[in-house]
Amino acid sequence: MKILPGNRKLYLPVLSNYLILFLCIVGFGGGAVTALALPLFQLGLSCSNYHYSIKWQTVLMLQVHLLLSTVVGLYLEGYLYLRYISGDTESVLVFQELLKIGSVLVCGLGVLTTILKYFSIKDAARKQNRTIQNNS
Numbered sequence: 001m002k003i004l005p006g007n008r009k010l011y012l013p014v015l016s017n018y019l020i021l022f023l024c025i026v027g028f029g030g031g032a033v034t035a036l037a038l039p040l041f042q043l044g045l046s047c048s049n050y051h052y053s054i055k056w057q058t059v060l061m062l063q064v065h066l067l068l069s070t071v072v073g074l075y076l077e078g079y080l081y082l083r084y085i086s087g088d089t090e091s092v093l094v095f096q097e098l099l100k101i102g103s104v105l106v107c108g109l110g111v112l113t114t115i116l117k118y119f120s121i122k123d124a125a126r127k128q129n130r131t132i133q134n135n136s
Contacts, residue, residue, distance in 0.1 A: 016045065020041055021076075029085065042070065043109065046106075050113040071099070075099060082095065
């Protein structure tokens with residue numbers, strides 16, 4: 001298997017998107033309070049995915065990793081909390097709703113950042129073509 005030289009730069013951004021999974025597993029004792037703090041991390045990771053990516057395809061790929069990390073993290077956090085701390089019906093409903101809200105939030109951020117990156121690249125290419133044509 002060949003590793004392309006440009007792919008080495010993506011290891012850190014991909015792994016940073018899985019910090020959500022790590023936080024959910026480590027902080028499951030906090031219950032829903034931990035899950036309520038996650039949107040700040042998700043917003044920060046989405047912004048860094050947008051800022052440090054050159055192509056819109058890379059932003060999309062990183063946002064998919066963030067979505068996977070969020071869904072698996074919230075599911076495992078809910079499972080661990082319900083298994084070891086509190087298994088009542090109210091907690092089950094809370095974690096189900098948190099999983100839905102987290103998934104929708106990350107999907108929305110993913111669509112938004114991908115579209116913004118696509119149009120920013122398109123506008124930059126258009127301006128560069130205009131500059132080249134004006135200089136000729």
